[in-house]
Amino acid sequence: MKELVLYIAQSLVENKAAVTVEETNGPEATILELHVAPEDMGKVIGKQGRIAKAIRAVVRAATAKSQKPVFVEIQ
Numbered sequence: 001m002k003e004l005v006l007y008i009a010q011s012l013v014e015n016k017a018a019v020t021v022e023e024t025n026g027p028e029a030t031i032l033e034l035h036v037a038p039e040d041m042g043k044v045i046g047k048q049g050r051i052a053k054a055i056r057a058v059v060r061a062a063t064a065k066s067q068k069p070v071f072v073e074i075q
Helices: 002-012 038-045 047-062
Strands: 020-025 030-035 070-074
Touching: 002 020, 002 030, 002 038, 002 047, 038 047, 038 070, 047 070
Parallel strands: 030 070
Antiparallel strands: 020 030
């Protein structure tokens, strides 16, 4: 899942080298923290958060059959 979020984020931003994804596995959920350059933050979030919602929807659909939910946080 980490690679999927990384690929999507790198497709959206100008500064691809600044994109990182940290994965934290907890007992009840997995959290993916997406870090981008400050000047690319608007491109990842989108107007009214539409792109961020779309990224979360893709991750949710890709992990629908897994036991633990996966959450995406944009830092």
